[in-house]
Amino acid sequence: MDISTKERLVNEGMRLFGEQGYRATSINQIEKAAGLVPGCGALYNHFKSKEALLTAGIDRQLDRRRAMRDISALFAGLGDLRTELTLLCRYLLSVLDQEGEFLQVAARTPAADSARVHDAYAALVDGLCTELAGWLTACAPDLAPADARRVATLGVNALLGKRVSSIVFRAPQPDIADEDYVAEWTVMLADRIESLRQN
Amino acid sequence: MDISTKERLVNEGMRLFGEQGYRATSINQIEKAAGLVPGCGALYNHFKSKEALLTAGIDRQLDRRRAMRDISALFAGLGDLRTELTLLCRYLLSVLDQEGEFLQVAARTPAADSARVHDAYAALVDGLCTELAGWLTACAPDLAPADARRVATLGVNALLGKRVSSIVFRAPQPDIADEDYVAEWTVMLADRIESLRQN
Amino acid sequence: MDISTKERLVNEGMRLFGEQGYRATSINQIEKAAGLVPGCGALYNHFKSKEALLTAGIDRQLDRRRAMRDISALFAGLGDLRTELTLLCRYLLSVLDQEGEFLQVAARTPAADSARVHDAYAALVDGLCTELAGWLTACAPDLAPADARRVATLGVNALLGKRVSSIVFRAPQPDIADEDYVAEWTVMLADRIESLRQN
Amino acid sequence: MDISTKERLVNEGMRLFGEQGYRATSINQIEKAAGLVPGCGALYNHFKSKEALLTAGIDRQLDRRRAMRDISALFAGLGDLRTELTLLCRYLLSVLDQEGEFLQVAARTPAADSARVHDAYAALVDGLCTELAGWLTACAPDLAPADARRVATLGVNALLGKRVSSIVFRAPQPDIADEDYVAEWTVMLADRIESLRQN
DNA sequence: GATGAATGAGGTTTCATTCAT
DNA sequence: TATGAATGAAACCTCATTCAT
Incomplete structure (x- = not known):
């Protein structure tokens, strides 16, 4: 207490x-x-x-x-690509939100002051990309690892850019609701994955 | 001199x-x-x-x-959506690179120290989104404005996230070359736009 | 210690x-x-x-x-106007001497730096005038209040001028000893009061 | 011009x-x-x-x-002690008013910063006392020089105290008009001089 | 005679840290 | 464990003065 x-x-x-x-x-x-x-x-x-x-x-x-890691594993196996991507997108955003304070600290603390902070940031983003890439691969096993990685990185960056704007730079993008953003993100990634699978 | x-x-x-x-x-x-x-x-x-x-x-x-504004207008009218998007992507990245120092300053300067800094950031990102959305509309006139805006915001954020990682957080993503990233970005946006045009 | x-x-x-x-x-x-x-x-x-x-x-x-206030009340009731005035004059001078440091501070601190200092000065001088006027009235009850106030103010100023010269301007008036000054002050005020009582 | x-x-x-x-x-x-x-x-x-x-x-x-010195000589010889004292009192006040800026400077400038300032102050006050004492002697030739000096010093101090309060300490004494103060001053000095002449 | 720029010294205040209590 | 006091360093900024133009 x-x-x-x-x-x-x-x-x-x-x-x-x-x-x-x-x-x-x-x-x-x-x-x-x-x-x-x-x-x-x-x-x-x-x-x-x-x-x-x-x-x-x-x-x-x-x-x-x-402690939060691998929660995303829970979403796997629902069968529907779009549904799973939507859940995953929400999960990634919630991770970034939970890391909001840390993102601020990392942004406002030059590397000279604390190398550990920046290592932690790199680990965070890399972890998210790896997690997403792994999930994409799990869900579309015929995807080339490099393709998965590229799409995952872009996907994570698209979410990171949005959250960094609002959290670190305190400049939210109010013209687009989170819901719509998630939907757009889902469609783009799903389309892209399906397109990659066909080759 | x-x-x-x-x-x-x-x-x-x-x-x-x-x-x-x-x-x-x-x-x-x-x-x-x-x-x-x-x-x-x-x-x-x-x-x-x-x-x-x-x-x-x-x-x-x-x-x-x-002074840099509207240079992107030069790329319009090449006829090929993918070519134009590639140029535009490179243009956006170069703008972000040119604003690198400013992005650092903005990230490391809390709003309490300078409101102007954060206004400038919001104007920058909003300007880029507007620019990209305008270009998408010009190149695909049958696109709904809201659709264009959504895709543009996601596109800008995907680039912003990448550059912020390397510039502000000094955590580059070395596993993916800029060239490949640009290509992926181009494909995803082009596919999405074409998909939106058909409806 | x-x-x-x-x-x-x-x-x-x-x-x-x-x-x-x-x-x-x-x-x-x-x-x-x-x-x-x-x-x-x-x-x-x-x-x-x-x-x-x-x-x-x-x-x-x-x-x-x-804490010093109203000590002058001790001098009252001796019966002899001149004796009481002499004591009172010495008392006023000793108050000004005790306030010497404060007078210096007040003189050397422009009002813009501290309004409180100048309020305190006004209260000090006004207090002394009031104290002296009250005493004069007590000792010569038939004195008109305005007369008492006028005489008291002049009496206080005559002492203030002397002490300010030596304390603030560091220009003592060495040609006249304090004792003689007190005596002169006493005579002038006593004569004046007696003259005012007769009317 | x-x-x-x-x-x-x-x-x-x-x-x-x-x-x-x-x-x-x-x-x-x-x-x-x-x-x-x-x-x-x-x-x-x-x-x-x-x-x-x-x-x-x-x-x-x-x-x-x-340049102002000895203007007081103009007042001499009017025959009436009280009239002449009144004029003289006004003259002394006007001198102090003209020296107001200087008094401020002198009060706010510690001796360590400028010995000249404090010499000038001493000369000013001493000059006024000498001037007044000289005039008293001229007007009452049977006055002992020491008596004249004592009365003059007290008279000057009474005016100096008043003006220093308002000019240096910015604490005017608004309950008594200058006119009344001059009158009181005149009476007290005149009475005193007449009393001294009789002995 | 007026100005922009430079400089050494020093102003008030804050900071990270230590220590005795 | 918390506190009051002390301290060296350094923060932002001002000052009196000089010099080239």
Whole structure:
């Protein structure tokens, strides 16, 4: 029920890193947000340094991601390509949404400040592409691996671009509803896969 | 050959803002990079404040963008949908590459620091979508505007996602060459448009 | 014996503000004078800003003044007008001497820097005039209030002018000893009051 | 008709020194107020340094004061002590008003910044006391010089206190009109002088 | 005589961190 | 575990002054 001080520090730290960037966020701000008296370095009772807090936040995000992995396997075998693609698209979007805070942090934290952040980003995107490619292959076994990979990458990027716009750049694309976007995405990928299978 | 101090300040400022973020970049760094003695506030002979330098940089980027606009009109009328789409895709990627520094700055500058930055981002993406949608409509006049917009947004996002990954998150997707990506993008959009025209 | 850092900061701050003026006094100077390492912003552990330090100093002065108030009541009822006036004159001078540091600060701090300082000054002088006028009335009940006020104001100003010269402008009037000045002041006011009573 | 740049610099410099203090006033402010482009050091075409400008301003004030001196001689010989004292009181007040800007500068400029300022202040007050004492002696030749000096000093201080309150501390004493103050001052000094003559 | 640019010094304030309590 | 205080470094920015034009 009670949430520990350490956890609160990670929560507020990641939130503020996402909003303002790592360098632009002061330890005072984090302490204040976590309900501690700012300026007293209470954070140092829980983390060795500011960077250690960031690392802990990233690691927590990686853990969460690992826990979510392979949920997409549940969607397989429904038989209908379009239905499965729709579910998968929604799944990918929800992953990106869950990673929204992390995406912000990664975007606002230059590689010089934390290599780990950028490794985690690369792993995230690569993981999603691999996941989607694997699913495409599972669902259309006669697809060439390179083809699957190419289509999957484009599919992931199309979703990533949309979410990055709204989450990182805070510029949502309000003229197109998520529903319609998912539908369009599904059609394009399904058509393309069917077209590739025929060759 | 001669490049004015003011221009050098904008150049180096935007470069550093892109690399490190606005807040994380110090005026000393910018002055040093521009060949001035740091710590003397020489920057303030040219700009009222750090934020004014950022604003000048954004405005310069907006000017450059305006100058590039409508070049895509040159590609129209080649007759072959796939050829035109290929050119257009390359054009969009080159625009994003030219805006790379700006994308970095925008990603690393929270809205609280500069609303103008985020307005410029929204204008950029919206402009590209509008441009692409307009081109699709010109090339397939029987396309419903909403359809064109949807396809265009997805197309732009697919490119944006790719470039943001490499430019902002410094996580290129090296397993797929740009050429192949362009080809895939072209095929998917062309197929989709042709499919939409038949209805 | 022990005097807290916060108190030391107020002490030294007010002393330096008095000597040099508020704007001309740097926080480094104050920190150094208070025995802290300058340039580290140690002052900010105790005060929100430079202005907060000034405000604290003014408030402390106001407190001290309140504590001194109405001591003059002790002098009343001696029966002899001249004796009482002499005591009162010495009292007023001692108040001004105690407020010497504050007078310096007020003189050297333009209203734009701190309205509170100038309010405090007005309250001080007005308080002294009121106090003296009240005493005159108590000691010569048939005096018209306006007459008492006028005489009191002139009496206070005559002392204020002398002390401001020496304290604020550092130009003492060494040709006349304080004792003689007090005597002259007493005679002039006593004569005037007696003259006013007869009408 | 045209007022030279140099003169404008002295005018605006003294005005700003009076309002804000010497240290708190920047050369940029003075240049801007004088209609020059700030930050270009145009002031240095006319004065060797900021302090030289202050010195020039003080010297100009001293010149003006010298030009006014001995005007009081005009009032002598009217025969009526009270009439002459009234005129003299008005004269002294007008001198203080004319020196208002200088009084501000002197109050806000610590001695460390300019010894000349404080010498000028001492000379001003001493001059006024001497002038008044001389006039008292001229008008009542049987007055002991020490008596005259004492009364004169008190008289000058009573006016100085009033004007310093309003000019330097910006705390006018609005409950008593200048007219009434002059009348009270006249009566008190006249009574006192007459009383001294009888002994 | 006026200006744009440069510079060393220093202004107020914030920051990450440490330490005694 | 939390806090108040201290500190070195560095942030943004201003200042007085100089110099070439």
